[in-house]
Amino acid sequence: MLRPVLEYRHPENAKAAIALQEELRQQISLQDDFGDVQLVAGVDVGFEDQGATVRAAVVVLQLPGLAVVESAIARRPTAFPYIPGLLSFREIPVLLDVLAKLKTTPDLILCDGNGYIHPRRFGLACHLGLLLDHPTIGVAKSRFLGEHPALGEVAGDWQPITHQGETIGAIVRNRTNVRPIYVSSGHRVGLASAIKFVRQCSTKYRLPETTRLADRLSKQDGVL
């Protein structure tokens, strides 16, 4: 069971959303602050009815081994448009719904989207982690912000991503000769640990098993 310690506040418009991000970002911790990690959750969000419905899926895996412990799905009406930089206001509500359905309490959550890799350093993973006061990591499938040195081609290769003079995350090659993923801190997990956990949750695919299975669960409506 995972419940928010901070109530989710829904902004009326983009301007209010940005102001809220500026306020909440002050409370994010980029330091490791967790105990033994034995249960890792992966969450993913998708849409139905031409975008009118938001759907979230969560899969909890054991560490080590990545055995599936449990999973859940939730749906609700979409209440915020997609605006780059304001993604969390579109996905957080249904993510809180689905996480509340868990009977176990994962020690760490891997999100489908960025955390600290964000114009105001408050991406989806940061927002979710702060509301739950739980360790979170952001894992994005495509580039959003920042620059980085050339990346090697071997699985495990990575390079820091910087933006306005600050290291905000890392581009990680999770599989040899396959497109990289973008990893960043959400809340209570430092970048080095974030990369370590993402690698620990990965096997033979581009994405870590957590997000990969959550994505499959979401698209196949409950079938793993």
Added chain:
DNA sequence: GCGACAG
């Protein structure tokens, strides 16, 4: 003004 732009 122009181009970029997580999901």
Added chain:
DNA sequence: ATCTTGTCGC
């Protein structure tokens, strides 16, 4: 994110 089949490549 979603609309969509076969096809090139390891």
